[in-house]
Amino acid sequence: MKADISYLRELSLQFRNAIIKYGIKKLPISFHEFPMGSCGDASLLLGKYLDEMGLGQFDYVCGELGRQSHAWLEKDGIIVDITADQFDGVTEEVIVTDNNDFHKRFEEDFRHPYIDSFGNGDFVDIELLPAYYKIIGCLDDKYEPV
Incomplete structure (x- = not known):
C-alpha cells in the first residue's frame, strides 16, 4: 500500500526539523555539518521513525555519482x-516523490531494508539509536507512533 505522499512529506519534514531543533553538534559527528555528510545516518533514523509511525519498512538505498x-x-x-x-541545485529540504530524476543520476551501490542496519551492536546501535531518541524527543506532539 502506497503511503500518502503529503503525510509522508509532513512526517519527514518534522523529523528533519527535530534534528536541527535538538542541535546537530550534540548528535554524532556525522550530523555536525547537516545535511552535508549526514545522508546515511539521517536516512536510517528516518526509516525507523516512519516505520514506528505505521508506514512500514523502507529500503535504505546508497548510490554514487562520480x-x-x-x-x-x-x-x-x-x-x-x-x-x-x-x-x-537542490533547493528542497525534503524530497518525497515518485519522480526520481535527481536520484537516478546516482549509480545504485546497494539497497536493503533500513532495519537490517540495527541490532548488530555497532555504531548504529551504540551511537545512532540513542541519538534517535533525542531527536524524537524534539518532535511536535502532533503525531503518535502506532
Whole structure:
C-alpha cells in the first residue's frame, strides 16, 4: 500500500526539523555539518521513525555519482530524502516523490531494508539509536507512533 505522499512529506519534514531543533553538534559527528555528510545516518533514523509511525519498512538505498555518495529511503516507488539539499541545485529540504530524476543520476551501490542496519551492536546501535531518541524527543506532539 502506497503511503500518502503529503503525510509522508509532513512526517519527514518534522523529523528533519527535530534534528536541527535538538542541535546537530550534540548528535554524532556525522550530523555536525547537516545535511552535508549526514545522508546515511539521517536516512536510517528516518526509516525507523516512519516505520514506528505505521508506514512500514523502507529500503535504505546508497548510490554514487562520480566521487560522491548519497543515501535515501525508498518504498513502493516513493523516494524519501531529507538531505538532498546538500547538493548544488537542490533547493528542497525534503524530497518525497515518485519522480526520481535527481536520484537516478546516482549509480545504485546497494539497497536493503533500513532495519537490517540495527541490532548488530555497532555504531548504529551504540551511537545512532540513542541519538534517535533525542531527536524524537524534539518532535511536535502532533503525531503518535502506532
